[in-house]
Amino acid sequence: MRALGRQGRTGLALLAVITAAAVYGLLLPDSAGTARIGEPYAPPGPGLPLGADDLGRSLLDQLLVGAATSLGLGFLVALVVTALAAVIGGAAAIGPRWLSSLIMRSIDVMLILPELILFILAAAFLGQSFGIRVAILVVLMWPVPARVLRAGMLTAWSRGHLEVARAMGAPRWWLLLRHGSYLIGPLLIPVFVRAAMRAILYDATLSFLGLGDPTAPSWGTTLYWVQVNGVFLSEAWVWWALPPGLAITLSVLALALIGTAVEERLNPALKEVPA
């Protein structure tokens, strides 16, 4: 923990709070956020700490259930992207030359495509279910981390002790398992964190544009209905628009702080020189 510095610790603490909220949201009964328990457009009051939406449903419950959806999607996408990037990046680094150039050129092609626009198009055509959104995000997001991990792998592969081990006739899998994993493993953390961050942001964007599932509570969905109901023109924005907006900002901020801290720890050269 100490090793992450103040930034990293702040990020971790923030993420812990948000994750706890998400877990609490998961434990709420199914009707949370969808049951009509108040008057439509009710301001905050007893039983409705954040007021009610246009159907009279608790906005706090929607925020909590939305946390589970948003973080769950973010972490799931990040997990798959990291695994995929490690396999593909690794194959590009230590595989045969033709495979390496094939992978690298395809990554180049993927990189010039505008991610968000592709994501919007794909969601509009393929549908908005949770699984499909995860799949689209994974397909769009693997190239950058794959490139990073390939570079990491190449650096590791040319380290002295690996060269020696190779000269002594160690097979590739042994090199990877016994020596490479130490060097590559830590690189996966920032990759994971960054992927989670972008997935949360992209998914909220999609829902906000009305291309997500407008009937499933998530932070982006709440913001979509904020826009539909013209909430920004009334005082209700304080309890209706601000909380999900803040939740998205804080989650992304927490992940960014952790990501930067981990990277600095792995590569001290990135650290700012104290004035």
Place this chain on the structure above:
Amino acid sequence: MKYSAVLVFALVATLAACSGAPAQRPAAQAAKTVTIAISSDEGTLTPFTNESGYPGDNLVKLIFDTLLVQKGESVAPSLATAVETTDNKVFRLPLRTGVTWQDGRPFTAADVVFSVEFYRENLSGDSAIDVRPIRTVKADGDAVTMTLAAPDPEFPLRILSDMAMLPKHLWESVTKVNEAGTDKAIGTGPFRLTAYDKERGYTLTANPGYFGGKPKVDTVKVNVIPQETTQFAALRTGEVSLSVRNVPPQQRASLQSQPNIGIAEGTEFASTMLQFNTTRPPFDRAEVRRALAKAVDVRDLVKTALLGQGTPGNPGFVHPESPVGGPALPPLFDVEAAKRELDALGAKPGPGGVRTLDGKPMSYELLVQSTSTDRLRSAELIRDMLKNVGVEIKVTSLDPDSLDTKVWPDYDVKKGRNYDLTMWGWSAPVMQTSSQIVSLFDSDPEDGNLNIGGFADAGVDKAIDELKATTTPEKRAEAAAALQQKIAEQLPFLTLYYRNGAYAYRKDAYAGWTWQNGLGVLHSGSFVG
């Protein structure tokens, strides 16, 4: 020194004027220029080339006139001065004399005969009319006589008040109607099309010689503004004088609170319904459909999803104020009755409170258009209402095209369907006349070309045949009422509500908008008379 004092004073005065609250200016009853925002291009504004029914057809009808016009629930003279008929089969129409086309040529009976024959040969385009019920059309002096294949008391409203008259001297050379250019957009109407740019829109100039009197607006500019929010923003700044988009209930209050913005509102006949796929069990049984319908509180939908800006649905489909008329049947909502009827069907509550019917859990998918906010909210409310009686609904939102593919593939009911339940809506013309309504229920796909639920019932088919056989308006109204009664019993779909029309305009630019049920405010009556 003096000059600078004057300058300072002028500056202070200007600033004061700017900082003050925007002044309420008087409502304008006539105007030099009125700017209307539409959402997409409408082609060259001829009856064959407009892209949409609303507002495209409304714009076409500012240029072209019809023989009669819809007024209230009935018809009024326009190019024809009267309708003479004794049997609702032979119609004699004396024409107005001294009317000229916008290019100066006189309008004659030959133009009317030509128009009917031309529509018969060119049955395409949104505003084009199906004139096949007209067997013959003959000119005699300043009148025309139309003979129908079968008596139809609704003929004047359904066809004569919708069929735009075409100038024979310009249109007889047209072979490809969907390529007709702006040079063919010449009618007898109150406005002439004087400029058209695909990107920017249209300029319509008043026709000073219009037989109904000189229009109160000199120039109507029609601008294409695709986004709804941009249209309303342009309205706030005064850049446009009318938006053709129906104001969403949620945004109404904030628009109305603006000085100089007025809202013209009235009844619209566009309907929203919960459609059953009656070819898929258990929705093939009327008892099941009835029991489910009783669990849905349509008043609550209007109150909550439309914020009261609508009329609760009539179980017999037809809006009580529509020209078809008929009895306003009582709402079906009765939760206890719904539960009793489900019990009687043998649907016993199973695990999780979900009933089981014929060995299957009563758990269904309800499709909804992801772009329609009132339908999304209604679908969520219906899910909760049906949960109360032990029926589980999973709401799936789809983009409108994907939804149409499942519900109404290729817009051809003969191609089948693939859904349990869906939110659906029909536009206003579907309930304009009783002959159009039957297309929702007729089990023969040729006549029931809008029967998207695959509904078939011998009793309803019989009621339809009886309706078609009527020859007088009274008998037809009776038959239409009987049909609605049958529909309310059979419930191929549950009519949920009819949204009110609410259109925002600038009072300071032009306030002469008049509401016509079925047309809204964009029609010639808003500019003349």
